[in-house]
Amino acid sequence: MSKTILVVDDSASIRQVVSIALKSANYEVIEACDGKDALTKLDGRKIHLIISDVNMPNMDGITLLKEVKMLPNYKFTPIIMLTTEGSDSKKQQGKAAGAKAWIVKPFKPEQLLQAVKMLASA
Amino acid sequence: MMDMNDALQTFYAESEELLEKMDSALLLVEGGDNNDEVLNDLFRSAHTIKGSAGIFGLFHIVNFTHIIENVLDNVRDKVITIDKDLLNVLFKAKDHMGTLINTDIQVYEESEELKEISSTLHSALNKYADIKTSEIQLNEVDSEINSDSKSTNWNIHLKLSSDCLQNGMDPISFINYLMSIGTIHKIITGMSELPNIQDMDPELLYFIFDIEFESSEPKSAIEDTFMFVIENSTIDIIETNSPIKQFIDVLITDNPTVTQIDTANIKQTEEFSEKVTVSNNDNGNSTTTDSNSRTKFVRVNSERLDILINLIGELVISKQRVDSICEKTKDDVLLEAIESLGNHTESLRDAALDLRMVPIGETFQRFRRIVRDTAQELGKDIELTITGGETELDRLMVEKLTDPLIHIVRNAMDHGVESTETRIEAGKEPQGKILLSAFHDAGHVVIEVSDDGGGINKKRITEKAISLNIIDESSTLSDQELYALLFHPGFSTKEEVTNLSGRGVGMDVVNKNVQALQGSIEIESEEGVGSKFSIRLPLTLAIIDGFHVRSGSSDFIIPQATVVECMDLAIFSTVDQRRCVNLRGEMIPYIDLKEFFKLKTTEPEQVVHHKKTRKEVVIVQFGEERAGLVVDDLQGEIQTVVKPLSSIFKCLPGISGSSLLGNGEIAFILDIPQLIEKSISTENRPMETFK
Amino acid sequence: MFNLVENDDDFEIKINGDLTIYNAIETHTYFSELECQQNKKYTLNCEDINNIDTSGLQLLVAFKNKVISNQALFELKNIESEVLSKINLLNLKSELFITE
Numbered sequence: 001m002s003k004t005i006l007v008v009d010d011s012a013s014i015r016q017v018v019s020i021a022l023k024s025a026n027y028e029v030i031e032a033c034d035g036k037d038a039l040t041k042l043d044g045r046k047i048h049l050i051i052s053d054v055n056m057p058n059m060d061g062i063t064l065l066k067e068v069k070m071l072p073n074y075k076f077t078p079i080i081m082l083t084t085e086g087s088d089s090k091k092q093q094g095k096a097a098g099a100k101a102w103i104v105k106p107f108k109p110e111q112l113l114q115a116v117k118m119l120a121s122a
Numbered sequence: 123m124m125d126m127n128d129a130l131q132t133f134y135a136e137s138e139e140l141l142e143k144m145d146s147a148l149l150l151v152e153g154g155d156n157n158d159e160v161l162n163d164l165f166r167s168a169h170t171i172k173g174s175a176g177i178f179g180l181f182h183i184v185n186f187t188h189i190i191e192n193v194l195d196n197v198r199d200k201v202i203t204i205d206k207d208l209l210n211v212l213f214k215a216k217d218h219m220g221t222l223i224n225t226d227i228q229v230y231e232e233s234e235e236l237k238e239i240s241s242t243l244h245s246a247l248n249k250y251a252d253i254k255t256s257e258i259q260l261n262e263v264d265s266e267i268n269s270d271s272k273s274t275n276w277n278i279h280l281k282l283s284s285d286c287l288q289n290g291m292d293p294i295s296f297i298n299y300l301m302s303i304g305t306i307h308k309i310i311t312g313m314s315e316l317p318n319i320q321d322m323d324p325e326l327l328y329f330i331f332d333i334e335f336e337s338s339e340p341k342s343a344i345e346d347t348f349m350f351v352i353e354n355s356t357i358d359i360i361e362t363n364s365p366i367k368q369f370i371d372v373l374i375t376d377n378p379t380v381t382q383i384d385t386a387n388i389k390q391t392e393e394f395s396e397k398v399t400v401s402n403n404d405n406g407n408s409t410t411t412d413s414n415s416r417t418k419f420v421r422v423n424s425e426r427l428d429i430l431i432n433l434i435g436e437l438v439i440s441k442q443r444v445d446s447i448c449e450k451t452k453d454d455v456l457l458e459a460i461e462s463l464g465n466h467t468e469s470l471r472d473a474a475l476d477l478r479m480v481p482i483g484e485t486f487q488r489f490r491r492i493v494r495d496t497a498q499e500l501g502k503d504i505e506l507t508i509t510g511g512e513t514e515l516d517r518l519m520v521e522k523l524t525d526p527l528i529h530i531v532r533n534a535m536d537h538g539v540e541s542t543e544t545r546i547e548a549g550k551e552p553q554g555k556i557l558l559s560a561f562h563d564a565g566h567v568v569i570e571v572s573d574d575g576g577g578i579n580k581k582r583i584t585e586k587a588i589s590l591n592i593i594d595e596s597s598t599l600s601d602q603e604l605y606a607l608l609f610h611p612g613f614s615t616k617e618e619v620t621n622l623s624g625r626g627v628g629m630d631v632v633n634k635n636v637q638a639l640q641g642s643i644e645i646e647s648e649e650g651v652g653s654k655f656s657i658r659l660p661l662t663l664a665i666i667d668g669f670h671v672r673s674g675s676s677d678f679i680i681p682q683a684t685v686v687e688c689m690d691l692a693i694f695s696t697v698d699q700r701r702c703v704n705l706r707g708e709m710i711p712y713i714d715l716k717e718f719f720k721l722k723t724t725e726p727e728q729v730v731h732h733k734k735t736r737k738e739v740v741i742v743q744f745g746e747e748r749a750g751l752v753v754d755d756l757q758g759e760i761q762t763v764v765k766p767l768s769s770i771f772k773c774l775p776g777i778s779g780s781s782l783l784g785n786g787e788i789a790f791i792l793d794i795p796q797l798i799e800k801s802i803s804t805e806n807r808p809m810e811t812f813k
Numbered sequence: 814m815f816n817l818v819e820n821d822d823d824f825e826i827k828i829n830g831d832l833t834i835y836n837a838i839e840t841h842t843y844f845s846e847l848e849c850q851q852n853k854k855y856t857l858n859c860e861d862i863n864n865i866d867t868s869g870l871q872l873l874v875a876f877k878n879k880v881i882s883n884q885a886l887f888e889l890k891n892i893e894s895e896v897l898s899k900i901n902l903l904n905l906k907s908e909l910f911i912t913e
Contacts, residue, residue, distance in 0.1 A: 049290075076287070076288060076289075076290045077290050078289065078290030078291055079290065098289065100289045100291065100350050100351070100353070101350040114346070115350070117299050117302065118295060118296060118299045118347055118349075118350065119290070119291060119295055119350065120295060121294070121295040121296075121298035121299050121302075122292035122294040122295035122298065
């Protein structure tokens with residue numbers, strides 16, 4: 001049974017690269033272009049993992065994370081935050097909001113897949 | 123926008139590079155140079171290919187490369203040393219990786235042959251993967267504790283942070299992940315922390331796991347599994363049967379074998395115990411990509427580069443046009459500004475050309491492998507020496523040069539270098555030598571392949587040429603003319619064409635390829651001492667510094683590098699009715715462009731404009747040959763972009779390309795090697811134009 | 814989500830849905846409040862559990878502990894393969910009295 005992953009990023013090319021990597025490892029991928037868009041995709045279907053950018057228009061990744069934590073059907077979904085800044089205030093905010101898994105861009109697809117596999121193999 | 127195909131293309135290009143890197147590294151190792159850097163490169167290359175292939179679902183590559191990576195990891199960690207056999211297997215395995223990368227996964231699935239090769243190489247490599255484990259077991263007690271070693275048994279004790287389930291991190295996922303990087307022999311789920319149901323918070327984690335795990339992955343990879351739950355977790359990863367484990371066992375069982383552990387081991391144990399304590403520090407930075415301080419390279423699509431260079435070429439032409447207009451204005455300020463523009467245009471052109479220049483060294487490195495393999499096939503002992511690898515030339519030429527060079531080198535090894543017995547008989551060193559060198563020479567790049575073999579047997583060439591009716595028995599040929607016969611189609615002196623140099627193309631094709639690059643091949647040889655093939659090439663194909671001449675109403679450009687000098691034809695007296703001029707005692711054949719290209723004679727009125735109706739001769743040189751080109755008018759030096767000829771002109775002898783002049787006229791770029799050859803061959807024909 | 818059926822000395826609890834952290838609180842409440850009578854058998858019918866995670870397994874073990882501490886009997890039945898494979902993974906078969 002293949003797992004479904006929601007990929008949230010305002011950069012279409014990053015979404016595409018991530019999707020390519022995930023699909024090649026037999027994951028189903030749903031794409032969203034920002035936090036708001038992502039919330040509309042959380043419509044009851046099973047999502048095994050969320051990969052989200054931090055800096056995005058409309059709704060950023062940290063806010064998305066907080067919102068997800070309040071959705072009864074999704075609050076325990078593992079979330080991987082993609083970030084370009086390794087250790088700035090965003091990360092502190094994210095941590096405060098409960099983000100645990102961070103991947104710093106640019107990442108190798110294999111790194112991402114490894115992280116996905118660690119978190120979505122239950 | 124990037125799609126799968128773009129990404130795949132990048133993967134192919136990247137893999138190609140990595141394979142070459144592996145090749146160079148393997149050759150260095152073979153040469154005895156196996157420092158950590160080289161071994162690391164070797165490992166990383168295989169590792170990266172495997173990783174990327176996985177992204178693209180190319181599991182035939184992943185599966186095959188996995189074991190290579192494994193073996194190389196052992197080599198890198200000095201668990202095994204590379205011996206000659208392993209080196210041979212690794213070379214073959216590397217080649218097979220190349221094949222797999224170029225083979226569609228579906229095609230691979232259906233090819234029993236490829237699968238067979240994969241599995242043969244796998245079993246060959248497996249030996250080295252196995253050796254390491256048994257060795258480690260043998261040396262267990264006195265080996266230094268290498269916590270990152272392979273196929274090792276581990277005890278993993280996991281007491282993960284109690285809130286990890288709430289963060290969506292299920293230990294089951296981590297355990298499943300572990301199963302993908304190794305084998306779980308046993309899991310004990312500890313219940314000691316699980317409270318009565320009334321007292322438990324159902325969203326917290328209480329289970330504790332003890333896992334017996336075997337993996338060839340380094341300890342760091344096992345630790346990485348838990349990188350997202352490391353906060354507030356206790357994670358102990360301990361090598362089974364390591365001194366510390368024995369120590370712990372002893373303490374737990376209070377077994378008298380405690381006396382067996384000597385102080386040295388205790389000391390190691392203490393050091394080790396520092397290592398096994400996984401820090402609870404934030405480990406997030408472990409996902410950053412390693413940055414190194416080496417020169418950064420940007421990968422650019424070569425088409426884009428060509429467009430840029432083409433545009434700069436057009437700019438150079440426009441600038442020349444502006445030049446000619448400005449000169450008429452006699453406006454000093456404008457002229458000054460234009461001069462400065464000119465300098466910058468030139469710098470820009472140079473910089474752009476530089477982008478296309480690559481050192482030939484990379485290509486040369488491939489020859490280490492080719493020479494090695496060929497020598498093995500031939501059963502000869504041949505050493506390759508490379509010099510001038512830093513010499514740069516046009517990337518397009520490098521690509522087109524590889525095949526001709528391979529052929530020449532193989533030829534030298536097969537026909538040139540003698541067998542060891544023959545060499546010993548001749549009093550030579552048993553080991554044959556091939557020298558591959560490159561250097562710049564007067565606006566050209568020269569690439570030489572020399573050997574210390576038997577030299578070219580002139581008698582045999584003559585006999586063969588006669589038997590093939592290429593020459594007749596009465597011909598007396600100079601050495602150069604004789605060697606030129608080697609480039610004659612269908613010419614091969616070795617009675618039995620071996621499957622090496624006889625494979626595919628002949629020397630005639632080699633010569634044509636080099637000529638297509640506006641280059642030429644010269645041969646020097648001395649019987650019993652050796653031969654030297656010199657390929658002489660222009661630096662670039664894109665832009666040439668030329669010498670603009672007119673003949674009739676047509677414009678021609680002579681590549682500047684070939685021009686020796688210009689003279690008034692009238693000062694020469696023709697020699698013995700031959701089409702030949704005497705230049706300071708040297709007889710030089712000439713050719714009249716007007717006659718050669720059958721051009722219309724200039725209108726008489728135009729001739730009147732000239733101070734006198736005289737002819738100029740431009741002496742050109744290519745390689746060692748010289749010739750004169752008779753033209754009507756010298757227009758001076760010009761810098762111009764070479765445009766490929768449209769197909770109707772392709773059959774025109776003596777023309778290699780075309781170019782737009784500043785005034786919009788088309789000029790033909792002369793193919794000097796071809797013209798020199800023509801002039802020599804027509805040297806003895808009676809003159810028509812000049813009496 | 815839970816249906817309790819009494820059957821002579823036996824109680825069968827039909828669990829309708831997955832046992833994951835999403836319904837861990839509901840499951841926990843049900844299991845903690847259920848009164849266990851001595852010498853009765855409590856059978857969890859798992860045929861509708863398609864998925865289970867660590868929190869669900871913890872609850873199963875905790876409930877089993879409660880049942881046996883009340884000197885009652887505990888049994889799981891109709892375990893789906895997906896669920897069984899996770900029980901096997903964590904080596905909980907004997908812990909949960911699974912014999913087959």
